[in-house]
Structures are given as C-alpha cells and as structure tokens.
Amino acid sequence: MSSAVEHSTPGHPVNPSGFPGPIERSPGFWRQAWQQYRRKKLAMAALLLVAWLGVVAILAPAIAGTRPVVCKYKGEIYFPALYYFNPDWEPVIFSNDKFRQRYPKNLKEKDPESWAIWPLVFQDPYRRIENNEWDGQKGNPTGANGVPSLRNLMGTRQDGVDVFAQMVHGTTISLLVGFVSMGIASLIGITLGAIAGYVGGWADMLLSRVLEVVLCIPPLALILAVQSILEKPTIWHMMMMIGCTGWTTIARLTRAEFLKLRDADFVLAARAMGLGWPRIVFRHILPNALTPVLVPITFGIASAILTESSLSYLGFGVRPPTPSWGALLNLSRSSNGAMWWLIAFPGSAIFLAVLSYNLIGEGLQEAIDPRLRDAGK
Amino acid sequence: MLNYLLRRVLIGSVTLLSITFLVFGLIRNMPGDPAQIASAEASLDQAIDPADYERMRKDYGLDKPWYEAYFVWLGNLLKGDLGRSFGKKEPVSRLISQRIGPTLMLSVTSLFCTYLLSIPLGLYCSSRAGKPDERVISTSLYMLYSLPAFVAALLLLYFFSFKLQWLPLFGMTSDNHKTLSAWGKFKDITWHAFLPIVCYTYGTLAYYTRFVRANMQEVIRQDYIRTARAKGAGPMRVLIRHAFRNTLIPLVTMIGLSLPYLLSGSIILEQVFSWPGMGRMYFESILSRDYPMIMGLTLLFSIVALAGQLLADVLYATVDPRVSYS
Numbered sequence: 001m002s003s004a005v006e007h008s009t010p011g012h013p014v015n016p017s018g019f020p021g022p023i024e025r026s027p028g029f030w031r032q033a034w035q036q037y038r039r040k041k042l043a044m045a046a047l048l049l050v051a052w053l054g055v056v057a058i059l060a061p062a063i064a065g066t067r068p069v070v071c072k073y074k075g076e077i078y079f080p081a082l083y084y085f086n087p088d089w090e091p092v093i094f095s096n097d098k099f100r101q102r103y104p105k106n107l108k109e110k111d112p113e114s115w116a117i118w119p120l121v122f123q124d125p126y127r128r129i130e131n132n133e134w135d136g137q138k139g140n141p142t143g144a145n146g147v148p149s150l151r152n153l154m155g156t157r158q159d160g161v162d163v164f165a166q167m168v169h170g171t172t173i174s175l176l177v178g179f180v181s182m183g184i185a186s187l188i189g190i191t192l193g194a195i196a197g198y199v200g201g202w203a204d205m206l207l208s209r210v211l212e213v214v215l216c217i218p219p220l221a222l223i224l225a226v227q228s229i230l231e232k233p234t235i236w237h238m239m240m241m242i243g244c245t246g247w248t249t250i251a252r253l254t255r256a257e258f259l260k261l262r263d264a265d266f267v268l269a270a271r272a273m274g275l276g277w278p279r280i281v282f283r284h285i286l287p288n289a290l291t292p293v294l295v296p297i298t299f300g301i302a303s304a305i306l307t308e309s310s311l312s313y314l315g316f317g318v319r320p321p322t323p324s325w326g327a328l329l330n331l332s333r334s335s336n337g338a339m340w341w342l343i344a345f346p347g348s349a350i351f352l353a354v355l356s357y358n359l360i361g362e363g364l365q366e367a368i369d370p371r372l373r374d375a376g377k
Numbered sequence: 378m379l380n381y382l383l384r385r386v387l388i389g390s391v392t393l394l395s396i397t398f399l400v401f402g403l404i405r406n407m408p409g410d411p412a413q414i415a416s417a418e419a420s421l422d423q424a425i426d427p428a429d430y431e432r433m434r435k436d437y438g439l440d441k442p443w444y445e446a447y448f449v450w451l452g453n454l455l456k457g458d459l460g461r462s463f464g465k466k467e468p469v470s471r472l473i474s475q476r477i478g479p480t481l482m483l484s485v486t487s488l489f490c491t492y493l494l495s496i497p498l499g500l501y502c503s504s505r506a507g508k509p510d511e512r513v514i515s516t517s518l519y520m521l522y523s524l525p526a527f528v529a530a531l532l533l534l535y536f537f538s539f540k541l542q543w544l545p546l547f548g549m550t551s552d553n554h555k556t557l558s559a560w561g562k563f564k565d566i567t568w569h570a571f572l573p574i575v576c577y578t579y580g581t582l583a584y585y586t587r588f589v590r591a592n593m594q595e596v597i598r599q600d601y602i603r604t605a606r607a608k609g610a611g612p613m614r615v616l617i618r619h620a621f622r623n624t625l626i627p628l629v630t631m632i633g634l635s636l637p638y639l640l641s642g643s644i645i646l647e648q649v650f651s652w653p654g655m656g657r658m659y660f661e662s663i664l665s666r667d668y669p670m671i672m673g674l675t676l677l678f679s680i681v682a683l684a685g686q687l688l689a690d691v692l693y694a695t696v697d698p699r700v701s702y703s
Contacts, residue, residue, distance in 0.1 A: 209388070209391075212392045212683070213392055213395055213396050216396055216678070216679040217396060217675070217678070217679065218637075218644075221675075221678070224644070224660070224663050225400070225403055225404060225407070225663055228664075229404075229406055229407045302523070306525050309525065310527060313645065314648060329528070332531060343531045343532055343535055347525075347528035350528055351524050354523045355519075358519075358522070359519075
C-alpha cells in the first residue's frame with residue numbers, strides 16, 4: 001500500500017487522532033469484495049468463461065465466416081467481415097463488382113494482385129457452403145447426414161448451414177439478451193423501488209400492487225402473448241419484454257434498502273446540510289443501496305438467457321435467419337431427435353452460460369455480504 | 378386474522394380485475410382474429426363469404442370494442458360462465474377440467490419426490506459440510522440447478538426414447554391405451570410420465586436441497602445448538618430435533634409459493650413431451666387466438682398465484698408464533 005508510505009512523509013497531513021505513525025488505510029469495500037471473490041475458484045472460472053464468451057462474440061466474424069477479415073482489393077484495404085455485425089457496413093465496391101457474397105473465387109478472378117486474411121473456419125452462419133466455394137472444400141451435407149466432422153465441427157442443420165458458425169455468431173445474441181434485458185429491468189426496478197422506498201405511503205402501496213400484478217402472470221406466457229401481438233417481433237422487443245417482467249426482485253430489494261437508509265444518520269446529516277432530494281437520493285442513498293441489487297441482476301442475466309432460449313425453442317424468439325442457440329434446439333425438434341448435435345452443442349452452451357452467471361451471482365453474494373463473508377472462514 | 382384475510386381477499390380481487398383487464402386488452406389487440414383463422418382453416422382455396430365472416434365475428438363477440446366485450450365477459454364470469462372455446466366449441470371450464478388432471482399428475486408427483494428427496498439430502502449435506510462427498514453432491518446439485526429443464530428433456534428424450542427406445546417419445550398414452558386392462562393403463566401412463574417427472578423434479582430438487590442446507594447453516598451457528606451439544610445430545614438429535622425443526626418455517630412458506638406452479642404446469646416441458654396439460658393448452662390457445670380459453674386460463678393462473686401468496690403468509694403466521702397480522 002503505497003499511500004500509507006506517502007502519508008508518513010513530512011509535510012503531509014498528520015493523523016488527526018494524534019496517534020504516532022502512518023495512517024493505515026484500510027482497503028475499500030470493493031477491494032475487499034474483490035479479494036473475497038478472487039478466492040472462489042469456481043466463481044473466477046465463471047467470470048473467465050463469460051469474458052471468453054464476450055471475446056467470441058466480438059471476434060465471431062474472424063472465427064467463422066465466408067468473408068475476409070482484411071483484404072486488399074484494387075489497391076485499397078477493406079474489412080468485409082464487418083458485414084456480420086451490420087449488413088450496411090459491407091463496402092459498396094463488392095456489390096458493385098457483383099461479388100454476390102462469394103469472396104474467395106471473385107477476389108482472385110477480379111484482381112489477381114489481391115490478398116486476404118480469412119476467418120479461421122470457412123463456414124457461414126446464414127447459408128450452406130457449396131462445393132469448391134473454397135478451393136478443395138466440399139459442400140456441406142444436408143438432412144440428417146450433417147454429422148460433426150472436421151469440415152463441420154459441430155455438424156450441420158437440415159438445410160446444410162454449419163452449426164459451429166451459428167453457435168459462434170449466436171453468442172452475440174445470448175450476451176445481448178442478458179445484458180440489455182437486465183439493463184432495462186434494473187432501470188425499472190431501481191427507479192420504482194427507490195421511489196417507493198424513499199417516498200413511502202401511497203407510492204409504496206402502489207408499487208406493491210403493481211408487483212403483485214406482475215408476479216401473477218407467468219413471464220413466459222406474457223412474453224408469448226406480446227410476441228404474437230407484434231406485426232414484426234424482433235429480438236429487441238423480446239429483450240424489452242424480458243426486462244419489463246424481470247424487475248420485481250430488484251425493485252423489492254431497492255425498496256428495502258431505501259427504507260433502511262432513508263433514516264440513516266448520514267442521510268439525516270445530508271438533509272441537515274440543506275441538500276435537495278435529488279442529491280440525497282442519487283449521491284448519498286443510491287450508491288449505498290446498489291450493492292445488494294447486483295446479485296439479483298446477475299441471476300437475472302442467467303434467467304434472461306434461459307427465457308430467450310425457451311422462446312426461441314418454441315419458435316417465438318429470435319427469427320430464423322438470425323443465429324441463436326435456442327433456435328438450433330428448435331430445429332432438433334423437427335429431426336425427431338435423430339440429429340443429436342443440434343441438441344448437444346447449443347444445449348451445453350446455454351447450460352454453461354446460465355451456470356456461469358449463477359456462479360458469478362453466488363460469488364458476488366458471498367463477497368459483498370459481510371455475514372456470509374465471515375461465515376466462509 | 379379474519380380482518381386481515383378479508384382485506385387481503387379484497388385487495389386480491391382488485392389485482393385480479395386489473396390483470397384480467399390488462400390481458401383482455403392485450404389479446405384482443407393481437408393481429409388476426411379467431412374468425413379469420415377458423416375460416417382460413419375451413420376453406421383453404423375458396424375465399425370466405427363476407428357475410429359468413431361477419432356472422433362468425435358476431436358469434437365470437439368480436440364486433441364489439443374490447444373494453445365493452447370485457448364487461449360482457451366479466452358479467453358472464455359472475456354468473457359462473459367462462460364462455461366457450463372458439464376452436465374446440467366446448468365450454469372452457471370443461472376443457473380446463475380435462476387438462477388439469479395430467480398437469481397435476483406431473484406436478485404433484487414431482488413436488489412429492491422433491492420433498493421426499495431434498496430434506497434428507499439437505500440434512501446429509503449440512504451434517505457433512507466440507508467433506509469431499511458433500512462437495513461432490515453440492516456441486517452436482519448446483520450444476521443440475523443451472524441445467525435448463527427443456528435442454529435436459531431433449532437430451533433424455535434423445536438417449537432413452539430415440540437411441541435406446543426404452544421410453545416413449547411423446548404423449549401421455551400409447552395408441553392402444555383404450556384396449557389395456559386397468560393395471561396396463563396405469564403402467565402405460567407411468568411409462569409416459571417418467572421422463573416428464575424427472576425433468577420437472579431435478580431443478581426444484583436442487584433448489585430445495587440448497588434451500589434446506591442454507592437454512593440449516595444459519596441455524597447451526599445459533600447458541601442453542603451449542604447448548605444442545607454441550608448438554609451432550611447426539612449429533613443426529615441435534616441435527617433433527619434442535620436444528621431442523623427450526624428451519625421448517627421457510628420450508629412451509631415455500632409450499633404456498635409453489636402452489637401456482639402445481640396448476641399452471643410448464644409451457645415448455647409440456648410442449649417438449651407433447652403432454653396434454655395446462656401449459657400446452659395455454660400455448661395452443663395463444664396460437665389459435667382462442668380468447669375465452671386464454672382468459673379462462675389467465676384467470677385461473679392469477680387466482681392460484683394470489684392464493685399461493687396468501688397461503689404462504691397465513692402459513693407463516695400459523696407456524697411462527699412471533700408473526701401475527703392482527
């Protein structure tokens with residue numbers, strides 16, 4: 001701790017208690033929590049796994065795709081793989097030169113000088129690879145023949161689309177669903193919980209009624225109903241719906257924290273100093289109330305991923321061209337169970353993601369709750 | 378207590394009104410109405426006569442705006458009439474009573490198994506806390522808890538029904554069910570229900586075991602446990618008589634909270650196993666825009682959810698003398 005050493009040098013503030021020697025700065029709350037968290041091997045492994053999923057999601061076009069990550073074409077450098085993030089990001093020159101989504105042959109034919117860095121696996125998450133699209137690579141098998149092989153690491157779907165490419169590109173969806181929907185849920189939950197806890201009285205009464213209504217409707221049923229109302233349901237609608245149904249625990253915990261802190265001494269001091277309520281709520285109470293809410297948010301991410309995959313399995317989630325783990329499971333249904341790779345790979349991916357978030361939540365709970373922290377020793 | 382109950386029931390009915398009003402508005406605004414779907418099914422190639430279509434809409438009560446229709450529905454409900462299903466042309470209450478049996482069969486059996494297994498397991502884990510076998514059990518239970526039930530269902534179906542062909546692939550009965558003897562019928566249904574019950578049970582089993590264990594861990598640090606040990610009570614006696622009895626309160630309240638799941642079933646598991654229960658009926662009614670069916674089921678789900686919360690609170694006050702609502 002270098003700060004402790006600095007304090008002892010002359011010219012710096014002296015310990016006000018008059019006690020000789022440097023002030024021993026005790027580690028802050030978050031540092032303590034982190035030290036606690038780090039000790040749990042499983043929770044650390046889970047954190048690494050989630051970080052790894054994030055890396056896979058970001059690098060997805062470089063792992064599996066049919067577009068060069070970087071290429072030089074007619075004297076210019078392009079990044080055609082960005083197409084997988086947003087179709088509008090594909091350089092216009094390739095559609096003008098009539099590439100028609102087939103890069104390897106066209107690049108060589110139309111500009112012999114060109115070079116390209118290709119993704120690790122030449123497979124597309126949206127379409128079947130045909131014979132000799134890539135020199136010497138055979139076309140993808142279709143139907144129940146798409147057993148996992150060196151060419152198709154996790155097999156293919158009935159229509160010949162590579163499952164590995166779909167899995168890699170589907171990572172984005174599962175991460176997005178978790179974070180966006182829980183972001184919405186925490187925004188709603190923290191706001192409502194804070195109002196109910198701070199204002200009390202009628203606001204508190206109103207919140208508990210709303211909570212009761214939301215708790216009464218099974219979330220999956222409500223989301224199914226809403227997804228079928230919309231003309232063109234997108235993944236964003238689904239995330240909003242998951243967020244709008246998943247905020248109850250967060251609101252309850254925030255409310256409890258606000259009720260407790262509203263009468264705490266430091267809030268009283270802040271009020272005595274003449275601070276307005278926005279400052280008291282946002283600067284003084286909220287930071288202290290947020291910690292316990294982190295745990296249900298982490299568990300909420302796990303359940304959001306679960307809800308997304310269930311909905312996609314039922315055919316009400318992510319729409320077909322978008323790759324998603326749950327949608328792959330849905331396809332296994334029409335194969336009557338014959339294509340085990342359509343169950344095993346997406347199933348284990350969903351399982352691992354849910355498990356990781358649960359483990360992180362658990363680790364967090366033990367790291368930030370002083371009662372449990374001492375219990376571990 | 379009576380006062381409290383009355384107040385809760387009153388508040389509950391207001392909640393019910395708002396839920397049904399909300400859901401009614403929601404489903405009536407879904408695109409495509411049952412008349413359209415029915416006519417599309419009836420005549421795929423020939424266009425439906427506009428007059429027929431209007432008549433059908435009138436039969437279904439779709440000619441009125443939805444808030445008016447809601448009060449018609451509410452009025453009928455007060456007379457004890459849930460309406461008739463559009464698709465199956467039968468009273469909703471009769472259809473529900475047909476489907477409730479299969480769902481209860483799965484959920485009650487599964488709840489029974491859960492309690493039967495989770496309490497001994499939880500006690501075992503807390504008595505051997507920190508030992509290798511406890512670590513193995515706890516870790517595997519945690520993994521099971523995180524394994525989505527429908528993924529497990531698909532995997533189990535693949536192994537036991539498709540590969541090994543030991544268990545039936547879907548449904549509740551075999552094709553020759555009607556010809557079987559009473560014992561044969563029972564065996565047939567048990568055979569079909571085996572995998573669904575396993576999938577229903579393992580998740581809650583893991584959850585309840587962890588719940589029992591967590592409660593035990595809290596209690597076992599109390600002073601009276603130390604006193605009991607100091608007095609020379611045996612480990613089993615301390616564990617069961619002194620510690621476990623004090624963890625019963627949260628366990629009892631859990632029964633109340635699990636009530637809604639008993640009745641509503643699981644949409645996704647019943648879909649995977651093609652099990653003719655409540656969850657599947659709800660899914661089918663959403664697909665076919667069967668408004669009276671959806672409303673009837675929503676009403677039922679909400680009532681049991683509210684009743685479950687109330688039951689949990691009442692049980693809490695009953696088993697814990699420190700809690701009172703008067």
